[in-house]
Amino acid sequence: MSTASREFLRNAAEKSADLVHRGIIRKGIDQYNAAAGRGRERFSDWEAARQRCHEIKWEAVNNLDRYLLEFERRVKERGGHVFWAENSEEARRYVADLATSRGVKKIVKSKSMVSEEIHLAPALEKLGIKVVETDLGEYIVQLRNETPYHIVTPAMHLTRSDIAALFKEKLGDVDTDDPPELVAAARRALRRDFFSAEMGISGANFLVADAGMIALTTNEGNGRLSTSLPRIHLVLAGIEKVIPRLQDLATIWPVLATSGTGQPITCYNTLIGGPRGPNEIDGPEEFHVVLLDNGRSELLADVSEREVLHCVRCGACINACPVFRTVGGHTYGTTYMGPIGSVLTPHLRGIKEFNHLSYASSLCGACTDVCPVKIELHHHLLHNRRDAVNASARPWMERLTFLMWGWAVKNPRRYALAGRMARTGMRVLQALKLDGTVLDPARAWTKNHAAPPAPQKSFRELWGKQNGAG
């Protein structure tokens, strides 16, 4: 069992029993569900919109080389820089070199999951560069020295009073649990950083190929401040974020907003294509885009798994996931949590170390139902499980169990005998009141389930009795 797997089991056990956590998340997701439901109804045909988004992403991902080069060419034409990072290390080094060579002391960051993926902030802090998260949820988890709980709502696990206590301790000038006042306090603190930072880092919701622009969508306006006030704007984006055409945004932007939060459209939607032009009054002097591969090319090479790259990081699958609601976002121990994290992480970080995430699912399919780009998430979990077995990444006991299972079920007599032995064993344990104890081989089941005694006879035996020899 891998270290990550052991840690997952430990944290999952703790969170599963945490009823306060369960209540907070249920409430948050109920609000999301109500809003997202209303949002989907605003579409004249939600299913057609999903299908269109699926097609847009399909076209982009299946012609990734062409669209990325087109994007790069147009950004460069406007005086921007594009850096292709093969892995986290290369991406971090590019950002660190840029910051140090330009004498950057402070960076303001708009939300970017790629920055979490490459563990950028700790690397920059080590060089003495202050990194300030400016998305309110990210700001809150940064003050708590935590990673985001959820890719869209990073502080979903916290209550108003948790945040009030945090701000009182960390910001000092606020002592209230009134949300508008708390937001005002964060804004006061962040404004100072926006004006003093030399560099702004953002993610990109989309890389628009035919426009050579990044499409950025935020609800707090922090994206615009991070990208226009500092001297340097650096964009971090996974290579899968490209879309072919500007007009695709007409469908995919509202679909993203609806799936993410239930909004018709996110509050601030910005297209940025380069540094400040000669006749422009604002914008950065330098514009850099880091395109991160970090395992995505390998996923692209795998035809049956390629559509995982369609993901637009809306978080809908996470909200729909009953396992996420039970174990919480931090239990995954990964940048991307929930169904998309359980599908993606084994590809990005290794099937041996992370296949347990693909098994930690009841395969209910709620994720697939809500995915706005129609990724068949729970089927990819099945594929990951198959790949884990083929890579010999599973415990030998499990291997042995299925060998025995196969031997039994390929023969009706052996199968019937195995069934009879199991039922008899269960009845004996139940009669001795030993079910659920350490002596019970089915303890994983019986410790949580009380059951009536196992039946004396199987269906086939009863059928034979009723209908002659069968």
Add this chain to the structure above:
Amino acid sequence: MPKVSLFIPCFVDQFTPEVGLDTVRVLRRIGWEVEFRPEQTCCGQPAFNTGYWNDARPVAERFVNIFRSAEVVVCPSGSCTTMVRNFYPELLAGTPLQEEAVQLGQRVFEFSEFLVKVAKVTDLGAAFPHKVAVHDSCHGLRELHLKQESRELLRHVRGVELVEMAYSEDCCGFGGTFAAKFNMISAAMGDAKAGYAEASGAEYVTASDPSCLMHIEGILRRRNSKIRTIHLSGILAQTATFAERNPRPVKPEGAR
């Protein structure tokens, strides 16, 4: 008389045989001849879902060979129906049985699906004077797109008061081997489901998947809850005048 072949999932065969017997009773009552092919064992889903596709494949091939001559197959489980209809084509892709598997999948029906869509019967003359809530089992709901079928059948049962429970489409947490490997998560999900069932005021929770019910029932009992679970076939099998019209033994020895 039209004829159906029974596909009895292995855990129904071994642990909830009454579900199989009730299924037979209902099918016979509406005039279908029922056969059971005793060579059948398991459809292969446990191995398939755990990633052991090479172990699941011969089991699936075996299944296809057993049922290839059956005209219509009925299964009292949405999950096992899904395995055959939705996953066999992928599991057996590139094998000589692929096409056969695809065709068989179109002839295998989940119990409520069969009654409403194939036999086109919604009133089975059943009587069950209780408050009942439906849990929408995941495979039936999301893979086979069944939701109204069970409710439609229940609405025609004498005495049933149908109530909706909150989050009826949330997974109960069973998930096959998931329930053993991640039992703390599975039990917590089941606990939430049991709470919604209790809050609904129902006396019984029904579903089209016996595995979900086995899980929910085990947790309800652990909570000392008064609610019980019953498979849809168990409700539909009960009639006020059943014994008069059917001289066969109603409760064979060994069944609950």
